[in-house]
Amino acid sequence: MKHKNAKKYGMVIDLDKCTGCGSCMVACMAENNVPFRKDESNKVLSITWLRVYQLTNGKPFPNTDICYLPRPCMHCEGQHEGHSPCVSVCPAVATDYNTETGIVSQIYTRCFGCRYCMASCPYHARYFNWWDPVWPDGMEKYLSPNVSPRMRGVVEKCSFCFHRYQLAKEKAFKEGRREIKEDEYQTACTQACPAGAITFGDLNNPNHAVSRMVKPDPKHHGRPTNPNAFRLLERLGTNPKVYYLSSREWVRRAGDNYLENEAKYKKTVHQG
Amino acid sequence: MSALDNNAKEIAGDAGSDGGATSSPEINTKEQDKGPAGPVILFFIVGLFASLILGWIIFPKLLYSKKKQPIDFNHVMHMAEVEDGCESCHFFREDGTYSGVPKLDQCIDCHEEIQGDSPDEIKFVEEYVSKGREVPWLVYSRQPDCVFFSHVAHVKVAGMDCVTCHGHIGESESLKIYEENRITGYSRDIWGKSIGGFKKNTWDRMKMDDCAECHRKMTANIERTGVKTPTKRLIDHLVDVVSPGTSMSEKGSSVQTERGACFVCHK
Numbered sequence: 001m002k003h004k005n006a007k008k009y010g011m012v013i014d015l016d017k018c019t020g021c022g023s024c025m026v027a028c029m030a031e032n033n034v035p036f037r038k039d040e041s042n043k044v045l046s047i048t049w050l051r052v053y054q055l056t057n058g059k060p061f062p063n064t065d066i067c068y069l070p071r072p073c074m075h076c077e078g079q080h081e082g083h084s085p086c087v088s089v090c091p092a093v094a095t096d097y098n099t100e101t102g103i104v105s106q107i108y109t110r111c112f113g114c115r116y117c118m119a120s121c122p123y124h125a126r127y128f129n130w131w132d133p134v135w136p137d138g139m140e141k142y143l144s145p146n147v148s149p150r151m152r153g154v155v156e157k158c159s160f161c162f163h164r165y166q167l168a169k170e171k172a173f174k175e176g177r178r179e180i181k182e183d184e185y186q187t188a189c190t191q192a193c194p195a196g197a198i199t200f201g202d203l204n205n206p207n208h209a210v211s212r213m214v215k216p217d218p219k220h221h222g223r224p225t226n227p228n229a230f231r232l233l234e235r236l237g238t239n240p241k242v243y244y245l246s247s248r249e250w251v252r253r254a255g256d257n258y259l260e261n262e263a264k265y266k267k268t269v270h271q272g
Numbered sequence: 273m274s275a276l277d278n279n280a281k282e283i284a285g286d287a288g289s290d291g292g293a294t295s296s297p298e299i300n301t302k303e304q305d306k307g308p309a310g311p312v313i314l315f316f317i318v319g320l321f322a323s324l325i326l327g328w329i330i331f332p333k334l335l336y337s338k339k340k341q342p343i344d345f346n347h348v349m350h351m352a353e354v355e356d357g358c359e360s361c362h363f364f365r366e367d368g369t370y371s372g373v374p375k376l377d378q379c380i381d382c383h384e385e386i387q388g389d390s391p392d393e394i395k396f397v398e399e400y401v402s403k404g405r406e407v408p409w410l411v412y413s414r415q416p417d418c419v420f421f422s423h424v425a426h427v428k429v430a431g432m433d434c435v436t437c438h439g440h441i442g443e444s445e446s447l448k449i450y451e452e453n454r455i456t457g458y459s460r461d462i463w464g465k466s467i468g469g470f471k472k473n474t475w476d477r478m479k480m481d482d483c484a485e486c487h488r489k490m491t492a493n494i495e496r497t498g499v500k501t502p503t504k505r506l507i508d509h510l511v512d513v514v515s516p517g518t519s520m521s522e523k524g525s526s527v528q529t530e531r532g533a534c535f536v537c538h539k
Contacts, residue, residue, distance in 0.1 A: 081527070082527030083527075087527060087528065090528070093528045093529060093534070095528075096526050096527060096528040096529070096533055096534060096535060097526075097527040097528070098525050098526065098527075098533045098535060099525045099526075099527060100525040100533075101525075103535070105533065105534065105535030105539075107534045107535065107538045107539070108418065108538075108539070109418045109538055110534065110538070146420075147539060148417045148418040148539055149417070159539070162535060162539065163420075163539065166420065166422065167367070167368070167369070169368075169422070169425070170367070170368030170369055170422055170424045170425070171367045171368040172368070173368055173422075173424040173425055173428050173429050174364055174366070174367070174368035174424050174428060175368075176428075178429075
């Protein structure tokens, strides 16, 4: 059921521009009070809402190519609106899909840590707090008051900086507006990216940069019509709202789990 | 014959003695019950009242510690001085966020020097203003960290009055005792004065139920049609399939609850 003026916030990440510097990861952790450990080498235990992966085409020297792929929460829309893998399995109503913004939320105080959502998420976007966060001396004073810190035993993930949406809303309300402008709500990673590889906005609004870049097809769950655009694991039918752009064929193919000898990238793949 | 007679006698005798044996303990137990019944009932009643008093009167007294504000504040007097009502001091910032309890900067304009001779005024200027220390006010309406409340949405957009949630604090001449829940650390104003959870006025409690109560009234339409019963869903679905977009039922923004989303206030 569509709401009037319903937003569908999404992100477009240009992988040709991404240098893999990791600014987005740092900005994200600082913005969202993400706890960290002294030793972050064990990636099973560390928490990174936004994680930059390194892809390679696996070819020897002259032809070798590397691509960095930042991976936030995909905020999947699912086969029908809100049927995200994680939302549909949560037994605690701790994660939810908002039809007004298209954002998949995580309510830490409702989560009891069964981690069913982590098992269901095909993107590994969800992280479990194995410990209460421990901040270095005095750092708790630098935490963002707009994001509540999590406790041991709950799952957390990228929220598309939802608190920034709320702050933008508050500003709009103060100025007597109901709608917020495109540049008023931008995620921390978008603003931190020195290469300008990340674009954020409303996919339902044809004037926003994100919709102009990927031209989502509303008849097919927002599948990109831009030939250079792709979504991760498209064939699963999760219909993510994070799009990637790349002019390189091997990168686009790496976005899905194709078999080695599979014919070619099919745009028409659609799970019923 | 005689043997038979004897047998019969024995049986009769057995029966008689059995009857006597079984009936007499019954009588005995009945007599025993009658004896201490009074004290037992009395003990039960006394115990019941003792637990009720303990639970409803003594426990709440123990549960809340009473704290005094660092200095007293007279709202009535200040309201007479300012022009803009509550918003003169509890104002909205440029970016729409709410300032809440005023900081020293706002007081300093008038209170650079001691005004009048109230001991609280002297304490305020000497302890806080001249030393540049913020007053550690105890905030009656402080909510848990995971609760996000937008004042501007309620006051500016919905046009609500401060009194609806905060009561007539603006008409008070002194600050009341701050009662802190020893277990949770939150103010008693959140749970409300009544330990049983009864309330007469909208400002008696500040729990989520109280938010919901008001929101339910405001969005009565959504609430009534948004209930997730199987029949309701089937009808909605059929209407949706037959003629998309004409369904009368309006749902909340949450996919999980089909009402308002938790994420609006909780993160």
